[in-house]
Amino acid sequence: MAQACVYILLASGLTLVFGILNVPNFAQGHLYMVGAYIGFYLVMSSLLDYWLALVLATVALGVAGLIIYFCVFYPLRNAPEVNLFVAAMALLMILEGIALYFFGTEAKWFITPLSRRVLSFCGLALQVQRLVVIAGTAVVMATLQLFIKGTTLGAALEATAQQRQGAMLCGIRVSRMSALTFLIGTALAGVAGVLIGPAVLLTPTMGMGPLLVAFSAIIFGGLGSIPGAVLGALVLGLVESLASGYVKAAYSLTFVFGIMILTLLFRPSGLLRKEVWRP
Amino acid sequence: MRTPGSPSAFAWAAALALAVIIPFFTGDYVTSILTLICIWSIMAMSLNLIYGYTGQLSLGHSAFLGIGAYALGLMAVKLHLGFWPAFFTASGLSALFGFLIGIPALRLRGPYFVLVTLGFACIIGVIVLAWVDFTGGANGLAGMPRPNPLPLPWGGRFAFDTVRHMYYFVLFFLVLIAFLCHRIIHSLLGRTFIAISQDENLAESLGINTMGKKLMSFTVSAAFAGVAGALYASYNVVISPDVAYFTRGMDVVACLVVGGAGTQAGPIVGTLVLMSIPEALQIASHLKTLIIGVILLLFVIFLPSGIAGGFKAVFGRSRSITGPG
Numbered sequence: 001m002a003q004a005c006v007y008i009l010l011a012s013g014l015t016l017v018f019g020i021l022n023v024p025n026f027a028q029g030h031l032y033m034v035g036a037y038i039g040f041y042l043v044m045s046s047l048l049d050y051w052l053a054l055v056l057a058t059v060a061l062g063v064a065g066l067i068i069y070f071c072v073f074y075p076l077r078n079a080p081e082v083n084l085f086v087a088a089m090a091l092l093m094i095l096e097g098i099a100l101y102f103f104g105t106e107a108k109w110f111i112t113p114l115s116r117r118v119l120s121f122c123g124l125a126l127q128v129q130r131l132v133v134i135a136g137t138a139v140v141m142a143t144l145q146l147f148i149k150g151t152t153l154g155a156a157l158e159a160t161a162q163q164r165q166g167a168m169l170c171g172i173r174v175s176r177m178s179a180l181t182f183l184i185g186t187a188l189a190g191v192a193g194v195l196i197g198p199a200v201l202l203t204p205t206m207g208m209g210p211l212l213v214a215f216s217a218i219i220f221g222g223l224g225s226i227p228g229a230v231l232g233a234l235v236l237g238l239v240e241s242l243a244s245g246y247v248k249a250a251y252s253l254t255f256v257f258g259i260m261i262l263t264l265l266f267r268p269s270g271l272l273r274k275e276v277w278r279p
Numbered sequence: 280m281r282t283p284g285s286p287s288a289f290a291w292a293a294a295l296a297l298a299v300i301i302p303f304f305t306g307d308y309v310t311s312i313l314t315l316i317c318i319w320s321i322m323a324m325s326l327n328l329i330y331g332y333t334g335q336l337s338l339g340h341s342a343f344l345g346i347g348a349y350a351l352g353l354m355a356v357k358l359h360l361g362f363w364p365a366f367f368t369a370s371g372l373s374a375l376f377g378f379l380i381g382i383p384a385l386r387l388r389g390p391y392f393v394l395v396t397l398g399f400a401c402i403i404g405v406i407v408l409a410w411v412d413f414t415g416g417a418n419g420l421a422g423m424p425r426p427n428p429l430p431l432p433w434g435g436r437f438a439f440d441t442v443r444h445m446y447y448f449v450l451f452f453l454v455l456i457a458f459l460c461h462r463i464i465h466s467l468l469g470r471t472f473i474a475i476s477q478d479e480n481l482a483e484s485l486g487i488n489t490m491g492k493k494l495m496s497f498t499v500s501a502a503f504a505g506v507a508g509a510l511y512a513s514y515n516v517v518i519s520p521d522v523a524y525f526t527r528g529m530d531v532v533a534c535l536v537v538g539g540a541g542t543q544a545g546p547i548v549g550t551l552v553l554m555s556i557p558e559a560l561q562i563a564s565h566l567k568t569l570i571i572g573v574i575l576l577l578f579v580i581f582l583p584s585g586i587a588g589g590f591k592a593v594f595g596r597s598r599s600i601t602g603p604g
Contacts, residue, residue, distance in 0.1 A: 024390045026397070075580050082336050083583050085393050086536055089338065089529050090576040096526065097569025105565075208525075212401050215394050223390075250409030257398045264391060265383050 002130035002199055003210075004237025005137035006032070009192035010214035011221075011229035012144065013185035019161035019224035020181045021073060022081060026088045029211025030095035031186050035061050035193025036202050037103050040110045050198075054136075058190040065186025069179045077175065099204035107201040129199045136195045140188070141230065148226070157181065161224060212253060213240060216260035294547075298450055307442040314442070316554050317449040318511050321456050323534045323546030325503035330532070331540035332464060333496040334476025335385065338528050339396030342403035343501045345523020347373045347508020349407060352420045352518055362424045362513070369512075370505040377501020378494065385493045388479070400525040408520040419519030423512045445514050452510060453547075456503055461543060463499070472496050476541070526568065533575040539585025548586050 010028055017025045035057050042053035072087050148154035160167040160177040168174050192210075200206065214229075217236045221228025236256050243252035302310045322344060330336050350369035354360045360368070384395040407414050414420060426448060428438040439448050463469045471492050474482040483489045512518045521527075530553075538549020553574065557567045582589050 018390070022390070024394055072576065072580065079579075079583065081389060082330075082334070083579050085336055085390065086532060087576060087579045089532060090572045090579060093526065093529055093533070093568050093572030094576065095572075097566060097572055100565035101563070101569060208401065212398060216398070219391070219394065248409065250405055253405050254402050257402050260398060261383055261395065264387055264395065 002127075002133040002196065003241070004234050005133050006192045006196045006210055007213050007217055007233035007237050008137055008141065008230050009188045009195075010210055011217040011233045012141065012226050013188035014214055015218045015221075015224055015226060015229040016161075016181050016188075017185040018218065020157070020178050021084070023073070023084045023088055024215065025091075025185065026085075026211070027068075027091035027095055028185065028189050028214065029207030029209075030092050030099070031061060031064070031189035031207070032193040032210060033099060033202075033204060033207035034064075034095060035190035036110065036197035036206065037099065037108075037193075038190070039194035039197050040108060040202055043110070054191070054194045057194045058187050061190025061193075062183045062187035065183045066179055068186070069182040073178070073182065074175060077178075096204060103202075103204055105204065107203045110197040110202055127199060133195045133199060136191065140191055144184070144188075145226070153180070209253060213237070213256050216256045216263075219260050220263045295454065299447075302443045302446055310442045310446050312554070312558055314446045314449050314514055316550055317446070317453045318507050318514065319531065319534060319554060320547045320550040321453055321507040321510070322504055322531045323538065323550050324456055324460050325500045325507065326531050326535050327540060327546045328460060328463070328472070328503070329493075329496050329500040331535060331542070331545065332469065332476060333472040333493055334479075335493060335497070336393050336532070337396040337497070337500070338393055338525070338532065339380070339398075339400040339403075340500075340504050340531050341523055341525050341528035342400045343373045343377060343504035344508040344511065344527060345403055345407055345520075346376050347505030348512035348518045348522045349414055349420065349508075350505070351509040351512045352423050353413070355424045356420060356422050362426050365424070366426075366509050366513070369509040370502050373505020373508065374498050374502035377504075378498045381494045381497040381501075385490060385497060397525065397528075400523075400528050404520065404523045404525055407523045414520070417520060419517055419521075421517045423516045423518065425513055425516075449510050449514060452506060456506065457543070457547075459503075464543070468492070468495070473541075530571060533571050535585075536575060536583075537578050537585055539587030539589070539591075542585065542587035542591065545585050545587040552586065 010032055014025055014028050017023060017028075038057040038060055039050075039053045042048045042056055043050055046053075048056070068091065072091065073084065076084055076087055148158055156167065156172045157177055157180065159170065160172055160174055160181075164174060167177070213236050214233065217232030218229045219232070220236060221230070221232030236259065239259060240252045240256055243255040247255075298313075301313065322340060325343075326337065326340050347369045350372045351365050354365040354368055355362065358365075380395075380399050384392055384399070387395060408416060410416070425439045425445070437444065439445055464472075471482070471487055474485070474487065475489050475492060479489055508522065511522065534549040534553050535546055536549070537553055538547065538551075539545030553571055556574070557564075557570060560570075562570070578585060584592065
């Protein structure tokens, strides 16, 4: 369940960015990893409070998102879309290189006051951190939904995702909206990283599995749709845990990937989206 | 290379001559690096066919490399097949996988195709690592065969037991595949690939079976990647799941884009540049990913047609054959 929450956060970020920039942000999983490491260093080295670290890491990732947007995707806004894919891939390589070089290859334990505490409930042991992840995700997603549906800025964002030219005609600054989307997307990855960090081991490649599941989730739920992303993340999170419980943990990704292929073959627009992708 | 005697044919001949004589002047270390550069150039050429010329970006080529390498290894180590049967089956198997994954994947366009290939690469990586009984898991697989010694026409044998001899063996395949790519690109089929990369809908409306042609391009590309994998396994003697790790596929994309996608020199130039820089700087392997990523990003933003494409734009006449760039 906690893992599924990470997928929800990552998938929402991916689907937002995809909706506006039409780029699958391959670096999302690595941004999540960087978020987890920033949280780790803030708490373990600077001895900051976990919650403060959560906020700081999120802000840091949001700023990183802005920088990435203006350095990479803004100059490429008129380039063929394949160049954007390659750029996103290059970002992934850069972040992986940074993580390998600066954070080291050995796994790290992110210890917080909450991560060690375990609740026993009707014979079930439950890590408190996992409850934090679930509650945190719920809060973040509710805020996101309120922002998109309840504010003018959110409406502008949605309009840009739906019809780029139309939004431009209405006087919406599309490039600002793209920057904002990127900021939100990377900030979501940061939140996910710091939330799940204390419940897992930190490694420079920890982002790749969740990234793949999150991609499968947004394809399953329909690219560009946040409810679709949430649904997809929940379903695939369940599939993954069932597969690792009954088959073998290492193969669980294969099942998730299989579902992605089946979705693409039989319902390429995803479960919660009606139109097929743009030509 | 279009007409004998043209400047580019001369450049190719000079490059080949240089490649042949270099090992006589350098040590084994440089020769082994050159061998790896040849293998990765074959990978980049393989990707060039599907991405550079047909316009479909595949992030899954590490999977075909891994399949080629492991197929050769498993057939030789577990089934005790000779080198050549194992070598050809490995390439064939890789092509088969390319064909099978191509059927669902190539129906999709743009980001969807990229995602499926990336997913495929990750899955193959996971299977190679997790299926310990079959692939040896993280420990890898040892005891790859070297090619059988070739009898020489003037007596004696050419055994592939030294670094230099392996280099010539790999170089032979590099030249062979470069030649095959050249023939494909300059045939009607190649023109069709380029038409698809430029406008798939238009190509389809002209009566081209785009799905069939894309599948053909992808299958051939997978076969070439399988050859690269088999060569790598044979050269390295030991293989580990690292071969099939998905970032390998990304490295290949980097080599191709930096060199120039959709050009014939691009794959070789890009691989040469990207593999020489870390060697020349003698940097830690962790920093390599970072540097390659940064170089790739700079090229995508400032020179998306790559070194060869930029060279052509500056010095070349306008040429009829270019990929999407």
